Amino acid sequence: MALLADYLEEQLPPARHAELTRHLETCSSCLAQLKTYRSTVSLLRSLREEDLPSDLRLMLSTFLNEHAVH
Ligand SMILES: [Zn+2]
Numbered sequence: 001m002a003l004l005a006d007y008l009e010e011q012l013p014p015a016r017h018a019e020l021t022r023h024l025e026t027c028s029s030c031l032a033q034l035k036t037y038r039s040t041v042s043l044l045r046s047l048r049e050e051d052l053p054s055d056l057r058l059m060l061s062t063f064l065n066e067h068a069v070h
Contacts, residue, residue, distance in 0.1 A: 003061040004037050023067065030067045033060055 006012050007020050024031050037060050 004034060004064050005041075005061070007064075008034070008038060008041070020064070027067055030064055033063055 003012075003020075007017060010017065012020070024034060
């Protein structure tokens with residue numbers, strides 16, 4: 001599950017999206033991860049039209065999941 005990717009691509013259900021938006025407003029570490037992810041995605045997309053490596057997607061979504069439960 002690539003939660004962060006889905007969030008950025010606005011593929012989440014509206015309630016889940018709003019929940020994450022609220023969390024990101026108050027959690028600087030998740031926000032930093034989001035920014036890192038976003039810049040990595042745009043870098044990769046400028047190189048080639050492929051998704052991020054699955055392990056990176058998993059790592060980031062796991063990170064956000066662990067935080068978003070607070
Ligand atoms: Zn967090």
